[in-house]
Amino acid sequence: MKRRSLLLTGAAAGGALLVGWGALPPRSRLGQAGLWSSQTGEVALNGWIKVAGDGTVVLAMNRSEMGQGVHTALAMLVAEELDVPLERVRLQQAGHDAIFGSAESFVGFLPFHGDDREPGQETAFFRGARWVTLKLARELGINITGGSASVADAWEPLRLAAATARARLLGVASLRWKLPVAELEVQDGAVSHASGPRAHYGELAAQAALSPPGDVTLKSRANFRVIGKPAQRVDLAAKCDGRAVFGLDVRLPGLLYASVVHAPMLGGSIGTVDVGAALQRPGVERVVRLPPLGGADAALAVVGRTTWHAREAARALPVQWREPPSGPLDSKRIEAALETAARAAQLRDGGFTFHSRGDSRVALAGAAKRVDALYRAPYLAHATMEPMNCTARVRDGRVEVWAPTQVPGLARDAAAQVAGVAPEAVTLHVTYLGGGFGRRLEVDVVAQAVRVALETAGRPVQLNWSREEDFTHDFYRPAGVALLRAGIGADGRVSAFEAHSAGDALEPRWMQRALPALAGPFDAPDKTTVEGLYDLPYAIEPQRIAHVATHSGVPIGNWRSVGHSHNAFFAESFIDELAHAAGVDALRFRLDLLRQRPRHAAVLNLAAQRAGWGQKLPAGRARGLALHESFGSIVAQVLEVSLAGKQPRVHRVVCALDCGIVVHPQGVQQQVESSVIFGLSAALYGRIDIEGGAVKQKNFPDYPLLTLAQTPIIETHALPSDAAPTGMGEPALPPVAPALANALFALTGHRLRELPLMPLLASLRA
């Protein structure tokens, strides 16, 4: 099946579901005031906005704060359109209504090529598929904080909700004072008229709730007073004095603590266990057998009076574990099998073709020069600083859950299923997340916590994983292998490009765990396996990009930037190889291939210019560059690198980007710093090995992260834009590894084609 027919099948299925409910007018996305649980003195003006008696604006916050600054960015959108200072916007966790669901993330799953979706030049086919997908997604109302989509998703509905609320408040003032709306002024949440009357929102809200909004227009960029301007994150103070409540900080009267131990082997199960020995220990209340839940393996949970008591008992638990029926997993063997699969696909035009144009095989045969390369990427762990946990209480037929989760609705569904109650009987509180990076798109710990809470007679339980459990029972970034080849003509231009890659499809696995209702009987081709490889921005003709989706049995999931995290390394390292083979400067080579992509060229030029590309560096230093688009944002980076012995030192990272309108400039800057550092940790050191069925890396000493002392200077330069915003939580990560490898090539003359880079670098002869 080719990409286009797959899309059409999906669109037809979608179309069938569309019958009966028609098109949703934008205003219905504002929701009803009745969605709110209102407190005394607060008046809801729609599903998103309430006004408190003192004029404070309350925003229904549907997205989870995991460090990416989303609470601040979304509050800024509302502050802008309501003309209130950011400090006057208070956040209250949103409910589970469909208006709070995600839409843009689902569009991101569509395997469209950049040629179809370049803003302003979208094909009719893409526009149609996007429309259907958005409609479907809004009907489903699945709330995901992920896919760098929160600001893009909120851009229209949140500003519209705020502007509509403002129009109603103004309308009331106009009626009350018998003055035309056009003559009224709004500042800091107060409406006034030059002739004297003045009232703050709190004094107008009750009447506004009963009046129609009238005409609503959104501000143009020139009139922004909040968007794109400096703003302080709304969560800073609480995160500097210990007050911020993460999942592990929930404290309730009578709270018990449950520590989980899984079988050391992935997929293993519990044989025999001597529970009596554990119960003899001080502070231990009980031991609960956990069946496989939410994708987690079978496990034991020791319930104790403190985390320490529970954990010490769990550690000492005499258990005989069982191997998985399929035998122990081994990552070396899996990686060898991936290479075999990719080679077979290359030999026989195999795999699922995500993109092809022209006859690459013929063109390759006739090329003046051929470049062939094999690239590899390992499994990776998320290693959020806050290990996995969830707190639950089951009492009187009701379930209450406190979870640091990226998927509150799916978490609620999982809790309901385990407890055997309707989702409406579950109250879910989203805490701050001590990092997410895709790990908290899973519901495994939520299901485990509720399962344990069913056995504690109404007492609340905080279920926690040790760091060792967190490392050894993650849903890992899948390992991948890509065979790339290209031809270079006598004129020095690329005359053909082919990619044959192999690796597990991850989204079908995630769907089975977190969204079983939508998981199909067979795996649809997973775009994330090839994202960033099948949709190169470069004008290369002909080309063919195919992928062999495997099923290795290793638990895999979404890891910050997903498929882009390794495909950018493959693609942008290989482009560098081609530039070198053609004898052309890496910047000029790329620009030459970007003549039809002015946005990409502008970003690349900006990075090169700010980094001083082509200018002399001190001896022993070299630059590497990479360009990559992901989640709708384009990022180019230039890294300045030296080597002290075999230890690389990154001195400076210049990052240029186009993410449409920048809502929160420091937020974007923070996310660039975050992604660069996350990306450097992975590029230099990140790897998870599975030996004898068990994950070898068990704690931070086995899985090094970049330290403060190693952190380079990071500069962020955003291109001015009038386009709707796209995400920045992930897009600055993918270019890091290839830019680093390209710099190391410039330094050493060795092309490092395998992540992480350190082992290969260490093996080079001095």
Place this chain on the structure above:
Amino acid sequence: MNLTINDRTVSVDDALADPSMPLLWVLRDVLQMTGTKYGCGVAACGACTVQVDGEPVRSCVTPLSALQGKRVRTIEGLAGPGGPHPLQQAWVEQQVPQCGYCQSGMLMAAAALLEANREPSDGDIDAAITNLCRCGSYPRVRSAIKAAARQLAPRRRPSKP
């Protein structure tokens, strides 16, 4: 057993805490002081950093028995009676935290550094701040420490001509 935490004497329930229990869990689960975080349990990440007699200490590997007669300071006691610590102010001004989970430990390590060294160089900061941060707050941690150091530095007299 009695502990001195943030200049107050706190009694710890012996039924819940034995001498081998790490300070981290005494703080978090017995005293309900959750500002100090668990990250690794092996003194590798620094999320649990507190001060004992002014020295930065990884509370996940510090048993209760080692604290007799010592003064413990946690993130909850970093601010003074006059308001936030200069580091906390700098942390807000420089927008250091992202997810924020490691920041209690970062702040306690930074406060210990500044108490020992009012004008830390980049090298001093590199050596003192070994805490891990997965969000990448490092560049801002560095600049905020420098900003706080500038604020704490005694005003220098203008040099004589």
